[in-house]
Amino acid sequence: MRDEWPLALPLAALFVAFFVAPFFVLLALSLRVDVQVHALSFAQYAKFFGDTFNLSILWSTVWLAIRATLVCLLFGYPIAWVCSRAPARFQSLLVFAVVLPILTSVVVRTFAWIVILGREGVMNDVLRALHIVDQPVPLLFTETGVITVLAQVQMPLMVLPLFATLSRIDPNLADASAALGAGAWRTFFRVTVPLSTPGLVAGCILVFSACATAFVTQTLIGGARLVYMPLHIYQQAVGANNWPFAAAISVVFTIAVMIVIYVLNRAGSTSRAYGDAR
Amino acid sequence: MGSNVNRRKFLVAAAGAGVGAMVPLRARAQSKTLVVATFPGTWNEAHRNLLAPYFKKRTGASVTQSIQLATEQLAKLEAAKGGRPPFDVAILDEPQVFDAAKQGLIDEYPEAKSPNFKDLFPAYQDKWGPKISLQVIGIGYNPNKIKTRPKSYDDLLNPAYKGRVGLTALNSQLGMAFLAEYNRIHGGNETNFDPAFTALRKLLPNVGAVAANLGAYATLWQQEQVDIAPYNFNFVQTLKAKGVPVEFVVPETGLVGWTTSLHLTKNAVEPDLAVQYIDSHLAADMQSEMEKPPYDIIPTNSKVPLSAAIMQTVAKTPADLSKIRGFEWTKINPQRTALIERFNREIKL
Numbered sequence: 001m002r003d004e005w006p007l008a009l010p011l012a013a014l015f016v017a018f019f020v021a022p023f024f025v026l027l028a029l030s031l032r033v034d035v036q037v038h039a040l041s042f043a044q045y046a047k048f049f050g051d052t053f054n055l056s057i058l059w060s061t062v063w064l065a066i067r068a069t070l071v072c073l074l075f076g077y078p079i080a081w082v083c084s085r086a087p088a089r090f091q092s093l094l095v096f097a098v099v100l101p102i103l104t105s106v107v108v109r110t111f112a113w114i115v116i117l118g119r120e121g122v123m124n125d126v127l128r129a130l131h132i133v134d135q136p137v138p139l140l141f142t143e144t145g146v147i148t149v150l151a152q153v154q155m156p157l158m159v160l161p162l163f164a165t166l167s168r169i170d171p172n173l174a175d176a177s178a179a180l181g182a183g184a185w186r187t188f189f190r191v192t193v194p195l196s197t198p199g200l201v202a203g204c205i206l207v208f209s210a211c212a213t214a215f216v217t218q219t220l221i222g223g224a225r226l227v228y229m230p231l232h233i234y235q236q237a238v239g240a241n242n243w244p245f246a247a248a249i250s251v252v253f254t255i256a257v258m259i260v261i262y263v264l265n266r267a268g269s270t271s272r273a274y275g276d277a278r
Numbered sequence: 279m280g281s282n283v284n285r286r287k288f289l290v291a292a293a294g295a296g297v298g299a300m301v302p303l304r305a306r307a308q309s310k311t312l313v314v315a316t317f318p319g320t321w322n323e324a325h326r327n328l329l330a331p332y333f334k335k336r337t338g339a340s341v342t343q344s345i346q347l348a349t350e351q352l353a354k355l356e357a358a359k360g361g362r363p364p365f366d367v368a369i370l371d372e373p374q375v376f377d378a379a380k381q382g383l384i385d386e387y388p389e390a391k392s393p394n395f396k397d398l399f400p401a402y403q404d405k406w407g408p409k410i411s412l413q414v415i416g417i418g419y420n421p422n423k424i425k426t427r428p429k430s431y432d433d434l435l436n437p438a439y440k441g442r443v444g445l446t447a448l449n450s451q452l453g454m455a456f457l458a459e460y461n462r463i464h465g466g467n468e469t470n471f472d473p474a475f476t477a478l479r480k481l482l483p484n485v486g487a488v489a490a491n492l493g494a495y496a497t498l499w500q501q502e503q504v505d506i507a508p509y510n511f512n513f514v515q516t517l518k519a520k521g522v523p524v525e526f527v528v529p530e531t532g533l534v535g536w537t538t539s540l541h542l543t544k545n546a547v548e549p550d551l552a553v554q555y556i557d558s559h560l561a562a563d564m565q566s567e568m569e570k571p572p573y574d575i576i577p578t579n580s581k582v583p584l585s586a587a588i589m590q591t592v593a594k595t596p597a598d599l600s601k602i603r604g605f606e607w608t609k610i611n612p613q614r615t616a617l618i619e620r621f622n623r624e625i626k627l
């Protein structure tokens with residue numbers, strides 16, 4: 001094992017060349033006053049934090065991703081649980097169904113959602129046919145719409161890690177818990193959920209980071225009036241040609257996402273330690 | 279033994295195939311690929327269906343399209359500056375040409391190598407690259423939903439159209455030109471955009487969609503999410519040909535237009551092919567084809583008569599084309615960043 005570490009070198013080199021190095025370029029760019037002026041300055045960061053408009057965009061992006069992750073969790077956990085408990089021959093079918101959306105491009109999936117959520121779309125047709133509403137409800141270009149689509153588009157990222165941990169849990173533990181008098185819900189919350197924490201945390205981290213940075217879904221379903229960080233960065237870099245500011249907000253956004261991931265990770269390891277201690 | 283022979287045979291065959299692959303060098307020189315930028319919508323369709331086959335016939339080379347807005351092209355060319363550009367032919371709207379030339383992203387157009395260049399109307403023979411068309415904007419509307427034909431941009435304010443009005447973000451020329459025209463109508467000018475934003479605030483309650491992406495804008499019409507909005511003449515014609523219920527109206531305040539042009543990017547990988555591609559776009563027979571439905575691309579070649587649809591809606595004579603109102607983009611360009619920022623703040627939900 002000791003001598004096998006060089007095997008990781010190609011991956012490390014790739015990581016340094018295509019992530020670490022560009023990130024430093026980004027960092028250097030964000031410390032400029034102007035593309036032409038090379039003097040070091042925190043002007044871009046001061047501009048970002050000095051304006052509530054930018055902060056509100058950052059917060060709405062994080063809040064959007066949190067809500068989309070929760071929706072994913074709410075629907076993904078039962079799916080993963082059913083997958084893990086299904087008989088072997090159905091299991092592969094179920095997992096295939098979960099993975100199926102990944103097989104189409106996210107752009108195609110998102111355009112399909114425009115058709116579903118539009119004023120004359122499937123969703124509004126159903127609601128009107130059932131006489132739940134008389135007039136079409138706006139779904140496209142609303143946060144509800146964006147969260148719905150993000151949850152569907154990113155669902156496999158939640159289900160797969162959860163499925164992996166849930167299927168490793170010994171079913172005898174649940175039986176033991178039941179034999180000791182715990183009800184189904186108590187068993188679920190005291191045994192199954194703590195044991196599935198690693199998958200839960202992994203799923204939440206993947207979905208959160210994917211939702212926060214989902215440029216395509218956010219812009220196509222949300223439009224230009226719901227500005228989230230990816231669109232904000234794009235508009236500054238491409239529309240306004242203000243690269244230093246775009247770089248600065250990219251750095252801020254990266255750090256913000258990393259903080260949330262760190263918190264999720266910590267929460268995960270604390271609850272694991274708590275589970276182990278008992 | 280048998281398997282050895284088979285393997286040897288296989289190796290010989292493989293080597294043969296390898297040598298064979300090297301032989302048709304001439305054939306491969308003809309199957310070169312030119313990477314070109316094109317706009318989403320009418321443009322990429324016309325370029326893919328008409329221009330690419332025409333160019334292939336002329337040169338033997340094929341075309342790879344990279345679909346993006348003019349602002350995106352400038353950003354990518356600027357990023358690649360000093361090295362090879364990501365595409366050899368840029369397609370720009372009038373405002374971006376000034377910036378591209380100033381930033382050294384495009385080369386002067388080699389007129390001598392382009393036989394069709396001299397056939398363009400003199401106004402369209404720009405030294406930075408020939409104008410291939412004029413794009414005009416007016417009002418697009420869905421006749422199934424909007425029963426009274428709109429007359430002016432003020433009709434967008436009709437309370438009956440609450441949630442039906444569409445706009446596009448300012449990264450597209452459609453968005454920027456509409457803002458400039460809306461500004462002018464309400465008393466502003468190239469250096470004062472306050473009237474536009476005051477008027478926009480009144481319009482916003484009616485706005486159901488501000489498309490962040492021009493490509494998605496067409497889908498919004500198809501899905502009848504947007505029923506009335508400022509739109510390009512060509513885009514309306516292309517959607518109409520696909521069976522989408524949409525009509526184009528020239529508002530009382532007139533049309534607003536800008537030229538669109540093709541450019542040879544600096545350090546292009548295949549500069550000669552790039553010029554041939556651009557020249558193909560200028561050819562009279564090519565422009566006559568592009569002028570037909572569903573593209574209705576306004577020609578700039580003096581030998582191409584205007585089509586019925588263009589004469590009916592846009593201009594009766596080529597002289598009328600030059601009377602279509604434009605803007606002083608050199609004055610607006612420096613404010614672009616500030617305008618985008620202000621627009622985003624004003625429209626944010």
